[in-house]
Amino acid sequence: MAKVIGLTGGIGSGKSRVAEAFAALGVPCYIADNEAKNIMVENAEVKKKITALFGEKAYVNTALNRAFISGVVFNDPDKLAALNGIVHPAVGQHFSHWLSLQTSPYVIKEVAILFETGGHAYVDKSLLITAPKELRIQRVMERDGCTKEDILARMANQWEDAERIALADFVLHNDDWSTTAQQIQLLHSRFLALED
Numbered sequence: 001m002a003k004v005i006g007l008t009g010g011i012g013s014g015k016s017r018v019a020e021a022f023a024a025l026g027v028p029c030y031i032a033d034n035e036a037k038n039i040m041v042e043n044a045e046v047k048k049k050i051t052a053l054f055g056e057k058a059y060v061n062t063a064l065n066r067a068f069i070s071g072v073v074f075n076d077p078d079k080l081a082a083l084n085g086i087v088h089p090a091v092g093q094h095f096s097h098w099l100s101l102q103t104s105p106y107v108i109k110e111v112a113i114l115f116e117t118g119g120h121a122y123v124d125k126s127l128l129i130t131a132p133k134e135l136r137i138q139r140v141m142e143r144d145g146c147t148k149e150d151i152l153a154r155m156a157n158q159w160e161d162a163e164r165i166a167l168a169d170f171v172l173h174n175d176d177w178s179t180t181a182q183q184i185q186l187l188h189s190r191f192l193a194l195e196d
Helices: 015-024 032-042 044-054 066-074 077-100 133-144 148-156 161-165 177-192
Strands: 003-009 029-031 106-110 125-130 170-173
Touching: 003 015, 015 029, 015 106, 015 177, 029 032, 029 077, 032 044, 032 077, 032 106, 044 066, 044 077, 066 077, 125 161, 133 148, 170 177
Parallel strands: 003 106, 003 125, 029 106, 125 170
Antiparallel strands: none
16 A cells, blocks of 8 residues: 655645645645545535535535635634535545555645644655745735735634644745755655655
C-alpha cells in the first residue's frame, strides 16, 4: 500500500501549486476539496442528506448552490459541523477506494483542514505549506478577485500557522518558487525512501 502524505496549509499558502509539482514528478495526487465538490453533486445519498439539512435551495437544477450553503454555514457553526459530518465520511470512503488502486510508493492527499479535523492521524506523514500572511492575502486577491476583508474573515476561521507547525512532520515555506521547487525535489526523495 502506498504511503499517504497529507499536504495542507492555510488559504493562499500555495497548496495546489505544490501538489501540481508533485504530480509533475509522477506522484498520484488526491485533491480532497475537488473530490468533495464532485461527491456533493454525484453521490445520491450525500445529495439526499444535504437537501434534508439545508432544504430544496441546496441545489439549483442539479448543481450545488454553493453561495446559498456558504452563506448559511458561515454564520452557523452547527450547520457547518453537520455538513462536514455528511461530506467527510463520504470523501474518506472515496479516498480509501482511490488509494487501493495506486501502485506508487507514496501519494499526496491535499486537504485544506488536515489538522483541524484530526485527519493527520490517518496519514503516514504531514506536509504543511506556509507563506507570509501578506503574500497569502495578495495571492488570494489575485486568484479569487475578492477583497482583503473577505480573505481576513476566512483566515479568522482557520488555524494559525504556529498551531499547524506544532503538529506537522514537514514544513515547506513557499514564499519563493525557485526555492520551493528545490525543496519539493528533496522531499520527493525523502518520501520515496520512507520505510514501512
